[in-house]
Amino acid sequence: MTKxxxxxxxxxxxxxxxxxxxxxxxxxxxxxxxxxxxxxxFLALKDTAQAKLNIFLDSLKPHALDSNYRFLVxxxxxxxxxxEHMWSVVYKYADGKxxxxxxxxxxxxxxxxxxxxxxxxxxxxxxxxxxxYKRNTDMGxxxxxxxxxxxxx
Numbered sequence: 727m728t729k730x731x732x733x734x735x736x737x738x739x740x741x742x743x744x745x746x747x748x749x750x751x752x753x754x755x756x757x758x759x760x761x762x763x764x765x766x767x768f769l770a771l772k773d774t775a776q777a778k779l780n781i782f783l784d785s786l787k788p789h790a791l792d793s794n795y796r797f798l799v800x801x802x803x804x805x806x807x808x809x810e811h812m813w814s815v816v817y818k819y820a821d822g823k824x825x826x827x828x829x830x831x832x833x834x835x836x837x838x839x840x841x842x843x844x845x846x847x848x849x850x851x852x853x854x855x856x857x858x859y860k861r862n863t864d865m866g867x868x869x870x871x872x873x874x875x876x877x878x879x
Contacts, residue, residue, distance in 0.1 A: 759873050768869060775852060775853045775866065781865065786819055790819075795856065795858055797817070801850045808835055814830070854867075
């Protein structure tokens with residue numbers, strides 16, 4: 727029973743850390759960036775993330791529940807014909823799947839909300855990020871610079 731309380735506490739901590747970003751302005755508006763389905767640059771960045779996923783997995787294994795780290799994966803969420811590519815905090819990997827908590831804000835989709843539990847297939851990972859708060863470093867997040875270059879267009 728103590729083990730279940732510990733797991734529940736860790737999950738709550740992960741949700742809180744995913745949702746609580748002191749640098750984020752609460753009045754900040756979300757800008758939707760629309761890309762074509764066959765956007766070659768974005769697809770190449772997904773290939774990069776997939777090719778380097780072993781780095782993510784090697785770090786996740788020993789640090790998954792360590793509050794000094796935050797592990798995120800970006801994947802496609804769909805509802806009918808609508809798709810949004812969004813982030814989830816993950817804390818477990820087994821049998822080719824990541825278990826985590828949805829940590830983004832859907833604009834069009836109504837079937838998912840921040841804090842929902844998610845299961846993401848490894849093959850569906852489009853990007854990943856590791857934040858090491860102890861050393862103030864990050865890794866991954868391959869698509870960020872490209873998507874920022876598309877803002878306002």
